[in-house]
Amino acid sequence: MAITSANQLELLQTAEAVAREKMIDPVLVIEAMEESLARAAKSRYGAEMDIRVVIDRKTGRASFTRVRTVVEEEELENYQAEFTVEQAKQYLDDPKVGDQFIEEVPPVEMGRIAAQSAKQVILQKVREAERDRQYEEFKDRAGTIINGQVKREEYGNVIVDVGRGEAILRRNEKIGRESYRPNDRIRCFIKDVRREARGPQIFLSRTAPEFMAELFKMEVPEIYDGIIDIKAVARDPGSRAKIAVISYDNSIDPVGACVGMRGSRVQAVVNELQGEKIDIIPWNEDQPTFLVNALQPAEVSKVVLDEEAERIEVVVPEDQLSLAIGRRGQNVRLASQLTNLDIDIMTEAEDSERRQKEFELRTGLFMENLDLDEFFAQLLVSEGFTNLEEVAYVEIDELLVIDGVDEDTAKELQARARDVLEAQAKEALDKARELGVEDSLIGFDGLTPKMVLALAEDGVKTLEDFATCADWELAGGWTTQDGERIKDDGILEPFEISLEEAQDMVMTARVMLGWVDPDDLISQEDEAEAEVGDDDGEEEQGAEA
Numbered sequence: 001m002a003i004t005s006a007n008q009l010e011l012l013q014t015a016e017a018v019a020r021e022k023m024i025d026p027v028l029v030i031e032a033m034e035e036s037l038a039r040a041a042k043s044r045y046g047a048e049m050d051i052r053v054v055i056d057r058k059t060g061r062a063s064f065t066r067v068r069t070v071v072e073e074e075e076l077e078n079y080q081a082e083f084t085v086e087q088a089k090q091y092l093d094d095p096k097v098g099d100q101f102i103e104e105v106p107p108v109e110m111g112r113i114a115a116q117s118a119k120q121v122i123l124q125k126v127r128e129a130e131r132d133r134q135y136e137e138f139k140d141r142a143g144t145i146i147n148g149q150v151k152r153e154e155y156g157n158v159i160v161d162v163g164r165g166e167a168i169l170r171r172n173e174k175i176g177r178e179s180y181r182p183n184d185r186i187r188c189f190i191k192d193v194r195r196e197a198r199g200p201q202i203f204l205s206r207t208a209p210e211f212m213a214e215l216f217k218m219e220v221p222e223i224y225d226g227i228i229d230i231k232a233v234a235r236d237p238g239s240r241a242k243i244a245v246i247s248y249d250n251s252i253d254p255v256g257a258c259v260g261m262r263g264s265r266v267q268a269v270v271n272e273l274q275g276e277k278i279d280i281i282p283w284n285e286d287q288p289t290f291l292v293n294a295l296q297p298a299e300v301s302k303v304v305l306d307e308e309a310e311r312i313e314v315v316v317p318e319d320q321l322s323l324a325i326g327r328r329g330q331n332v333r334l335a336s337q338l339t340n341l342d343i344d345i346m347t348e349a350e351d352s353e354r355r356q357k358e359f360e361l362r363t364g365l366f367m368e369n370l371d372l373d374e375f376f377a378q379l380l381v382s383e384g385f386t387n388l389e390e391v392a393y394v395e396i397d398e399l400l401v402i403d404g405v406d407e408d409t410a411k412e413l414q415a416r417a418r419d420v421l422e423a424q425a426k427e428a429l430d431k432a433r434e435l436g437v438e439d440s441l442i443g444f445d446g447l448t449p450k451m452v453l454a455l456a457e458d459g460v461k462t463l464e465d466f467a468t469c470a471d472w473e474l475a476g477g478w479t480t481q482d483g484e485r486i487k488d489d490g491i492l493e494p495f496e497i498s499l500e501e502a503q504d505m506v507m508t509a510r511v512m513l514g515w516v517d518p519d520d521l522i523s524q525e526d527e528a529e530a531e532v533g534d535d536d537g538e539e540e541q542g543a544e545a
Helices: 005-022 026-045 112-139 209-219 254-259 261-272 287-294 318-325 327-339 348-370 374-382 388-393 396-400 407-434 449-457 463-467 471-475 499-512 518-544
Strands: 051-055 062-070 100-104 145-154 157-161 166-169 185-196 199-205 228-236 240-247 277-282 302-306 311-316 342-347 477-481 484-488
Touching: 026 051, 026 062, 026 112, 112 185, 112 199, 145 166, 145 209, 157 185, 166 185, 185 209, 209 228, 209 240, 209 261, 228 254, 228 327, 240 254, 240 287, 240 327, 254 261, 254 277, 261 277, 277 287, 287 302, 287 311, 287 327, 311 318, 311 348, 318 327, 318 342, 327 342, 342 348, 348 374, 348 388, 348 407, 388 407, 396 407, 407 449, 463 499, 471 499
Parallel strands: 166 199, 240 277, 311 342
Antiparallel strands: 051 062, 062 100, 145 157, 145 185, 157 166, 185 199, 228 240, 302 311, 477 484
């Protein structure tokens, strides 16, 4: 088949038809045709030649040209597509490296094989253009809800027709045991859109917490308008969910707005989620208060928050324990996901027993070390004293408020406490030296003898050893593995060393050893302060705007 005047316009008509059918740019189809014709011409004139084809966008005429590029003599490799400056002089006036000589060549007759090859090139280019269009269309729709039609089910995964493409709802993203038949209508959350070699992959979900949030946004106008905000969502798909909401308008109740008249709004979401029970909870900045709300319908007696460990202890009445935990731990698990806190639940009896043990332990500590009778030791514990350091170094006025304690008694208590602490420090120091601790570590500012002994027992015996420690190795911390928070015990954690204090001590040791330039630390601090200042300035500008 030759590209003659009879079928020149057919090229443009074909390109327009394909572009309309595939909903892509006609220019892309014409470029694919140009490439396919060039490939056919190369098979006729030689694969090493640089043959290019240009199709006139108005007349459809295809121009075949051969291009040769001027290169340095030592770089000449392809004699069909390149020539030297000397060789180019017979074609070009004053040729330079990089110049091109273009000459038109006769159109080629396309045999059956060449035509088939050209067809494959065009189809490939069209497929690529179609994939790019599909990716561009859906990439910005990630995080939104889409309606589709079920096409088929493969190994539990549902293939969904979403208009100009197909999406996949994996079986672990379906609610419970729900099943679909071809042509069923389905509503899903677009979880991710990825560009892959086989084309764009659109991943759907019906179990994502964001799916519920988007459904509420559709059903509750106040959420769509920004008057009510969804702060957190936790789901056990198909069974139960908790959603925390806040209202920025004091006249609107966020929980009531989400529930709707006679529960109409929340019921619409429940129906879409296969009967999933939904607890709508008012959000509160105060974490303990928020947790009490999150554990509804259980009643909470007391909450103790450990912010550093991101853990919280909840005390409930005996008859509320099973309700607070929920079936198979569902209620407390959802409350934990909602608040991002690890929750320990205990009854009032268990809490009382634990506090009694702590009371007895501290009473015994004071009786043994300060040579006090049980009644006097209990008085100290009742006033909030927990260790010898507090007794030894507290302001004397705080001891005088205890019944029966005068100034002489208070001074005697402090003297006894200091004597015991000094003896313990000397004993710890002697043991540390026996373990081989160097004086450079013993004399390090911020480390007490007991800390030095704890370090020595863990193998840290020199200032170099100490400087190589990570801050979390000293102060302890938490890591998350497989979604579960695991405690990392720190060497100095019993001495209540914070992560920031541990970091400062380690950096000081590194500066003393010459490992770190103190000027670098100062410049880093200045940069951090500057960034904070910039952020504050941006916030002020935003507020003014």
